[in-house]
Amino acid sequence: MFSSSVNLGGLVRKVPWRLSSTRKFRVRERLRDVDQNIQAIKDSGVQFKRLDVASALPSESAMPPRDKYFTFNKNSPTYRKGVHKVPKWTKITQRTNPAGF
């Protein structure tokens, strides 16, 4: 579905540029839930490579706001866009960005 301008008689999809404070609160909650899951899996005493990769992810408390609520985008002048513009963003892990960005 594509959005088009109102004066062309179309539908405007109102995705706000930035997240509200409530939505940011929920983002942090979800990040913490994933942190706890990874920690629980680590505590169970298993060891494998993907677990090391997951453990190396920055935790919610260690992430700057810039990474929590925004993500890399090569097309924007600031190389960033709101993380809520990523499809299925509440069900995927999107914590790290390309080096230097």
Next chain:
Amino acid sequence: MSINWLQRALPYLPKNVLNASTNPASGKGFYRVVLTRSAIGLPKESQRTLEALGLNKRMSVVLHPHSADTAGQLLRVKELVKVDNIYGNDLVQGRVRSISGPSSGFENIGNSQDRRRW
């Protein structure tokens, strides 16, 4: 840890623990996994992973013995589930009475049609 902890805990556990008890991992516990988000809209792999874990509905609870295989499956769907570790002592000493959480306070005493007196 008591030797018979699993036997004593069995009434409190869902049926899939019976599979675990045939292959007891001494010193190891279980993952208690609750499905909190559905995999609708995610790749088929995520949906099939949930199926393989035995999670078919939101808020369904399963226990799996600790193993790297299960842990890898859980990592794949880590955004959709809530993972806890449960050990035998938790069950024996009553720290975990019910795997699926506290009771709702209601008990099903039968079908209204069966209890009809006329």
